[in-house]
Amino acid sequence: MIKILLFAHLQEKAGSDQLTIDKEQTTIRDLKNILKETYQLIELDQVMTAVNEEYVMDDEIAKAGDTVAFIPPVSGG
Amino acid sequence: MIKILLFAHLQEKAGSDQLTIDKEQTTIRDLKNILKETYQLIELDQVMTAVNEEYVMDDEIAKAGDTVAFIPPVSGG
Amino acid sequence: MGNRYSRQILFKPIGEAGQEKIQNKHILILGCGALGSANAENLVRAGIGKLTIIDRDYVELSNLQRQQLYTEKEVTEQLPKAMAAKQRLQQINSSVVIDAYVMDATPVTLLPLLKNVDILIDATDNFETRFILNDLAHKEQIPWIYGSCVGSTGMSFTVLPDETPCLGCLMDTMPVSGATCDSVGIISPAVQMVVAHQTAEALKLLVGDNNACRTKLVTFDLWNNHYHMMKVDRAKKADCPTCGENPSYPHLNYESRTKSEVLCGRNTVQIRTPQKLNLDELAHRLQKIAPVRHNHFLLSLEYESYRLVFFQDGRTLIHGTDSIEKAKTIYNQLAG
Amino acid sequence: MGNRYSRQILFKPIGEAGQEKIQNKHILILGCGALGSANAENLVRAGIGKLTIIDRDYVELSNLQRQQLYTEKEVTEQLPKAMAAKQRLQQINSSVVIDAYVMDATPVTLLPLLKNVDILIDATDNFETRFILNDLAHKEQIPWIYGSCVGSTGMSFTVLPDETPCLGCLMDTMPVSGATCDSVGIISPAVQMVVAHQTAEALKLLVGDNNACRTKLVTFDLWNNHYHMMKVDRAKKADCPTCGENPSYPHLNYESRTKSEVLCGRNTVQIRTPQKLNLDELAHRLQKIAPVRHNHFLLSLEYESYRLVFFQDGRTLIHGTDSIEKAKTIYNQLAG
The missing domain is CATH 3.40.50.720 (NAD(P)-binding Rossmann-like Domain)
Known part of the structure; x- marks a missing residue:
């Protein structure tokens, strides 16, 4: 089980600020693809990703027990 | 090993915002007594205590691996 | 709007x-x-x-x-x-x-x-x-x-x-x-x-x-x-x-609260009286002792090493001391 | 202090x-x-x-x-x-x-x-x-x-x-x-x-x-x-x-930046000219078309369903459209 945290407008799209994905391990890229299909989160092409509060790139891996946060940059000021 | 987080003026007194205590387990009361002796933290009689981000009373127990936060109420406004 | x-x-x-x-x-x-x-x-x-x-x-x-x-x-x-x-x-x-x-x-x-x-x-x-x-x-x-x-x-x-x-x-x-x-x-x-x-x-x-x-x-x-x-x-x-x-x-x-209190860390004592203060009357009286500043809500003056601020609602702040006794003495000298 | x-x-x-x-x-x-x-x-x-x-x-x-x-x-x-x-x-x-x-x-x-x-x-x-x-x-x-x-x-x-x-x-x-x-x-x-x-x-x-x-x-x-x-x-x-x-x-x-841009989500286009605007001259001209408001820094007026704000530094905001073409037409009609 991988825990997913969604920030800003991703929440509204997915209807929740937290999701879980039942996987042993996956690359961030694959994880994004799953979420894009399931929740139409096309915005995932433009987010920062943290695994256990550390910045990661798309080819890195998340494992069961990890918390993955998707953080879309917001532009207002 | 128990991890200790100190907030507000406790930090200055102890000279750090984080400490570790090498114990398998201890009540909060005993833990406070150890810190009072080692760091002269007499203010520990008037703090809120959280173990792993949850409020606890003095007779509850902290174990190795736990994070204990001592939060002194501040009064300014 | x-x-x-x-x-x-x-x-x-x-x-x-x-x-x-x-x-x-x-x-x-x-x-x-x-x-x-x-x-x-x-x-x-x-x-x-x-x-x-x-x-x-x-x-x-x-x-x-x-x-x-x-x-x-x-x-x-x-x-x-x-x-x-x-x-x-x-x-x-x-x-x-x-x-x-x-x-x-x-x-x-x-x-x-x-x-x-x-x-x-x-x-x-x-x-x-x-x-x-x-x-x-x-x-x-x-x-x-x-x-x-x-x-x-x-x-x-x-x-x-x-x-x-x-x-x-x-x-x-x-x-x-x-x-x-x-x-x-x-x-x-x-x-x-x-x-x-x-x-x-x-x-x-x-x-x-x-x-x-x-x-x-x-x-x-x-x-x-x-x-x-x-x-x-x-x-x-x-x-x-x-x-x-x-x-x-x-x-x-x-009822259990004091009528005088030291304001924590401010080197100031507050004295509270149950009656409202008549600031105009007070100004008239105090200006003989020291220059008085006065607006609709409060009146202030310097006296010896202290500064006193009188409020309409009956309170007085005595800045420059942490001692209730000292503050009361000064208060009584001026407004008592 | x-x-x-x-x-x-x-x-x-x-x-x-x-x-x-x-x-x-x-x-x-x-x-x-x-x-x-x-x-x-x-x-x-x-x-x-x-x-x-x-x-x-x-x-x-x-x-x-x-x-x-x-x-x-x-x-x-x-x-x-x-x-x-x-x-x-x-x-x-x-x-x-x-x-x-x-x-x-x-x-x-x-x-x-x-x-x-x-x-x-x-x-x-x-x-x-x-x-x-x-x-x-x-x-x-x-x-x-x-x-x-x-x-x-x-x-x-x-x-x-x-x-x-x-x-x-x-x-x-x-x-x-x-x-x-x-x-x-x-x-x-x-x-x-x-x-x-x-x-x-x-x-x-x-x-x-x-x-x-x-x-x-x-x-x-x-x-x-x-x-x-x-x-x-x-x-x-x-x-x-x-x-x-x-x-x-x-x-x-x-150099690669455009001189006109749509301000995101604001239903507004900004047009930028390299020259400063003479607001007094502009006010004089435009007041024949519509009532003009004018201070030291900017000049504004309502025109059809749009509101235009001219700044001294050469910029103009055209509120009421997201279309650069439409905005340019209006701009040219008034200030062009």
Whole structure:
């Protein structure tokens, strides 16, 4: 089980600020693809990703027990 | 090993915002007594205590691996 | 006012319906110092229907570093904070009804002001008043939002009667805190961080989104980059004298309070008389002793190494001493 | 000014020495909207030596809900934000030197203003300008503090040239963010929360306590009670075109920028001419077509279903359309 945290407008799209994905391990890229299909989160092409509060790139891996946060940059000021 | 987080003026007194205590387990009361002796933290009689981000009373127990936060109420406004 | 609140209405959890609720609600803020002035500015900008603000103090130069609504002009004029705040707040939003009181907050003076109040915001600088607020809020069943700050740290908690633990559950004994802004200082971001949490919680309650309220006590330290949320459900005590099954509201027993008090860390004593002061009469009398400054709300003068400030509501601040005896002597010499 | 900064001096990490440093430093804030006005107020209250503020816009009614320095009066007067901000800031602290510029921030206009600037604070509302700021800050080796907010959320990061990753490392491609304050709204506590972080970081840098700076990117959501700090050390790229070994500063190539642009989500087009506008002459001409409002900095009029605002520096805003072609037609009809 991988825990997913969604920030800003991703929440509204997915209807929740937290999701879980039942996987042993996956690359961030694959994880994004799953979420894009399931929740139409096309915005995932433009987010920062943290695994256990550390910045990661798309080819890195998340494992069961990890918390993955998707953080879309917001532009207002 | 128990991890200790100190907030507000406790930090200055102890000279750090984080400490570790090498114990398998201890009540909060005993833990406070150890810190009072080692760091002269007499203010520990008037703090809120959280173990792993949850409020606890003095007779509850902290174990190795736990994070204990001592939060002194501040009064300014 | 057309599109004045458009950006707030666009925020989905508020929307048109939420904005209308905000404009029909009444909030009381206790204290117009750092937390109070910033909370008041937020709520007035957000379009709150009615705001009651209470403060016993006047604007001083050392306030300007962190107290949002005030400028050098109000320091020169020695305006009471509640009055100075009201002036600026009405310039910001003329459609908000603002009731401002220059007075000491006691159970007796506060109770009549709680009628039809939807939320209480704590912007006091001492735990004695916070425990009075805690008792009153539970007696009158009004949510209140605790906030405090010092140095680069601060904390906040949303107290909902019948739901959350109360301040007394969290702190069995009243903290004798050595850490006030006057003893270890304060930076303005610590103020704003607390206020951001308090206003956000107030907005949730105003629009009726109580489920969104933070149930945890938040503590932070901006200089040391800490942010801590503490689950407190288990702190609620069934026998709590404030929020328990048989409440006795121990802090509402006003009779036990002294009439003179040392203001913590401020090198100041406050003397309170039950009668209002006639400032004109007093000015007339005192100007023979020393040059007197005088506005509609207060009168001040320098006397020996002390500065005295007399308020219309019967209080006098004697700056320059921590000794109640010394302060009483001077007070009696001048006004006695 | 005596004890004006006493509470800040009492805060140990600042102290007397830190206060003196603050009073000798120069900060530039880019943008005087919600983040900019609140950051400016904090720094002026804290006693910063010199502040440069830049904004291209004027005060509108819908700003008052969250933009701290402005009141109904500045809306009526249609004052440019930089000028309105400066007025209020000088009332708050007359000893701070404030340089205010009503202009579009481009590499060309910004570069000369960066001389002797110690810290840059990001208070812009778009990533195009932030990437220019990122390039300029690295070229000139000036720390800059990123901040942004929308809805009840916000984020901040302190960019130290040669130490931390830069904005380009964190976001390889410029985000085409759909989430602006004009599309999904904003509540004022989200603004203050970002500002609290930005000002705290600025104070650390001002007093030289760089070790205290937060090395993590912070993100929060006040309505949903989230606070997240992300370690970003590994994001730093050796081949980053801004902070890498062979920087090319790709966002400083001004020539490629259009002279007309649609302001995101605002139903407004901006047209920029290289020449300054003579507002008096323009007023004379245009008053035959429609009633003209005119102050020292700008001129506005309603024309058909559009509202046009002409600025002295050569820019014109055409409110009421998202079409550059339509906007140009109207512009040419009136000012062409």
